[in-house]
Amino acid sequence: MAVPILKQSNYLIATIQAALTDQDFVQLRDALVEKVGRFRSRGVIVDVTALDVLDSFASRTLRDLAYMIRLRGAHTVIVGIQPDVAFAMVQLGITLADVSTALDLEEGLAFLDSVDSEQARA
Amino acid sequence: MGTVKGKKSVNPAMTESTVALLRELVAHLRDNRTELREEWARRITEARLLTAMTKEEIFAEATSVYDNYVEALETGTFEALQAYARNLSERIIPRGVETDEVVGIVLLLRDVLARSLFGKYRSDFDLLNRILDAYEPAANRIANTVAVGFVQERERIIREQQEAIRELSTPVLQVRERLLILPIIGVIDPLRARQLTEQLLQAIRANRARVVVIDITGVAEMDSHVANHLVQTVEASRLLGATVIVTGLSPDIAQTLVNIGVDLTKMNTVGDLQGGIEEAERLLGYKVVMHDSDSGGKKS
Numbered sequence: 001m002a003v004p005i006l007k008q009s010n011y012l013i014a015t016i017q018a019a020l021t022d023q024d025f026v027q028l029r030d031a032l033v034e035k036v037g038r039f040r041s042r043g044v045i046v047d048v049t050a051l052d053v054l055d056s057f058a059s060r061t062l063r064d065l066a067y068m069i070r071l072r073g074a075h076t077v078i079v080g081i082q083p084d085v086a087f088a089m090v091q092l093g094i095t096l097a098d099v100s101t102a103l104d105l106e107e108g109l110a111f112l113d114s115v116d117s118e119q120a121r122a
Numbered sequence: 123m124g125t126v127k128g129k130k131s132v133n134p135a136m137t138e139s140t141v142a143l144l145r146e147l148v149a150h151l152r153d154n155r156t157e158l159r160e161e162w163a164r165r166i167t168e169a170r171l172l173t174a175m176t177k178e179e180i181f182a183e184a185t186s187v188y189d190n191y192v193e194a195l196e197t198g199t200f201e202a203l204q205a206y207a208r209n210l211s212e213r214i215i216p217r218g219v220e221t222d223e224v225v226g227i228v229l230l231l232r233d234v235l236a237r238s239l240f241g242k243y244r245s246d247f248d249l250l251n252r253i254l255d256a257y258e259p260a261a262n263r264i265a266n267t268v269a270v271g272f273v274q275e276r277e278r279i280i281r282e283q284q285e286a287i288r289e290l291s292t293p294v295l296q297v298r299e300r301l302l303i304l305p306i307i308g309v310i311d312p313l314r315a316r317q318l319t320e321q322l323l324q325a326i327r328a329n330r331a332r333v334v335v336i337d338i339t340g341v342a343e344m345d346s347h348v349a350n351h352l353v354q355t356v357e358a359s360r361l362l363g364a365t366v367i368v369t370g371l372s373p374d375i376a377q378t379l380v381n382i383g384v385d386l387t388k389m390n391t392v393g394d395l396q397g398g399i400e401e402a403e404r405l406l407g408y409k410v411v412m413h414d415s416d417s418g419g420k421k422s
Contacts, residue, residue, distance in 0.1 A: 079363065083323030086361040090354040095361075095388075102363035103330055111363075 003028045007039050011112055013105070015047040025061040033068045042074050043112035047105055049080030059094040066099040075115050076100065079108035143256040148196040150242060151235060159188050162227075162234045171226045174217045183210065184227075187268075191231060195260050200267050207271030215276060224272045228265045235261070292318050294325040300332040301402050303395070307340030315351040322355060326364045333405050334359055335398040339370030346382045349375070353384050365405060366390060369398035 001024055006013045012035055014028060032044055046062065048054065054062075066076035077100045081089075089095070102108040151158065163184045166172055172180050186206065194203045211224075239257065243250035292314070294304050304322055326334065336355075338344075344352070356366040368391045371379070379389075392398040403410065 078361075081361045083320070083327055083358070083362065086323060086358040087319060087354070089361060090358045095357045097388075101361050103327065103332075104363075107330070107332070107363055 003031075005031060005035055007035075007041070010041055010116070011043040011045060011109070012036060012039065012041045013045045013047065015050075015105075017050055019051065019053075020058070022057050022061075025058050029061050029065040029068070032065060033072060036069055036072050036074050042116060044069050044074055044076045045105065045108040045112070046076065046078050047080045047108075048078060048085075049082070049104065052082060052085060054081070054085050054089055054094070056092060056094055059089060059096060063096055063099055066096075075112060077102050077108040077111050080104050139252070140256045143253055144195060144198075144260070147239070147253060147257055148192055150239070151192045151195070154238060155188065155192075158234060158238055159184055161238075162188065162231050165230050165234060166227050169226065169230065171223045171230075172214075172219060174219055175214070186210075187227075187231065191264055194264050194267075195257075198260070200263065203264060204267055204271055207268045208275055211272045211275035215272075215279060221269070221272060221276070225265070225269045228268045232261045232265060288314065288317065292321050294321055296329050296331070297399065298403070298406070298408065300330065300406055301335070301399075302326065302329060302331045302333075303335045303337060303399070305337045305340065305395075310341060310344060310348045312347060312351070315348050315355075319351065319355045319358065323358060323362060326359060326362050331364050333365050333367065333402040335367045335369055335395065335402050337369045337395045337398065338375065339372075339395065341375065342372070344375045344378055346378055349378045349382055349384070353379075353389065356389060360388075367392055367398045367401055369393065369395050 001018055001020060003014050003016050003020070003024065006015075012032060014032060016028075020028070028046075032046075035041070036044055044065075046065070048062075051058075062078055066078070069076045078096065079102045081101060100111060102111050159181070163177075163181045166180055166184065167177065175183070187210070190203045190206045194200055214224075236254070236257070239253055240250065243253055292304075292306075294302055297303050302322075302325055304318070306318065310318070322334065322336075325331065336352075338352075352368070356368070359366045368389060370393070371391060390401075392401050400410075
């Protein structure tokens with residue numbers, strides 16, 4: 001199942017609607033990394049609210065996605081991880097280290113805005 | 123709550139002659155009701171059982187138990203006795219009556235009644251034997267029913283209390299917009315740790331918290347399992363987009379955390395709760411200004 005990627009001013013928003021296969025995750029990663037350059041986006045939000053499980057492959061792909069997008073000059077925020085999912089992930093030792101997270105889409109946008117304004121000041 | 127099922131019909135193993143014997147027995151117990159009750163109450167006092175209750179209370183309860191006992195013997199059904207035992211337990215447990223006392227008084231009644239049967243039938247040994255054959259199984263079941271009822275009631279109370287303690291023990295409080303505090307007091311066992319985490323993560327979502335201060339000043343010590351759990355809670359909170367500040371780590375707990383090799387870059391710790399809240403306010407962009415004569419008061 002393809003994940004729609006929406007462009008919202010300087011940001012890209014990918015909202016995952018249903019459980020994805022490993023293949024879908026890889027596709028999502030590649031699509032985002034490609035589009036972030038094409039649209040000259042400054043931030044990427046991946047919304048995982050709909051997911052009630054995030055296994056190690058999915059988590060690693062999300063982490064790789066975040067690192068790759070950073071190398072392409074933008075920021076990534078993962079938003080909407082459910083409480084149960086978060087705790088299950090941590091118990092499996094998956095902590096998405098160095099990847100920004102936020103409660104939901106709104107918080108994610110606020111976070112990217114703050115990063116943006118910080119960079120503008122610097 | 124499970125209950126011991128009293129048999130509805132008369133025990134099929136009971137032959138007609140047993141039933142007849144029991145009927146005779148019941149008649150005997152009814153005739154000597156006053157006398158036997160008094161004897162029983164006297165024996166209870168003598169054995170120093172039910173010391174939490176007054177003599178009058180003992181006698182009143184003894185009467186009810188006696189009547190229920192005889193009825194159970196007569197009908198072979200235990201529901202009424204069971205209900206009474208539960209009700210009695212409810213009343214006497216808060217007064218500190220112990221299990222051995224309850225079992226003790228029921229066994230005493232059994233003895234008193236058996237003694238009176240000996241007295242009545244001592245001339246006819248054969249009849250006495252058959253009477254006891256009928257009496258003993260029923261009496262044992264009665265003793266069993268009462269004791270089990272009492273213990274079940276106690277267990278129910280203990281469960282209720284545990285539940286209450288558990289619910290009371292994990293308050294998650296919002297002190298400011300986007301700022302939660304979780305004060306932890308007392309011993310954290312794995313079950314409670316798990317519950318703390320669940321409640322905290324739910325509260326982060328519900329209150330849209332961005333910073334959480336976990337204060338563990340009231341926790342004396344922590345084993346490595348629970349310490350690990352704390353670290354996991356911090357990480358899980360971060361996945362929800364909240365920053366956790368842990369405050370009030372005692373030297374012992376600090377040592378435990380160092381011993382399990384916790385990654386300190388992930389843990390944001392501040393000495394005390396006050397410092398933690400100040401740090402949280404800083405993260406959230408709040409600024410607390412002293413109310414001065416010239417400035418406009420507390421601003422945030």
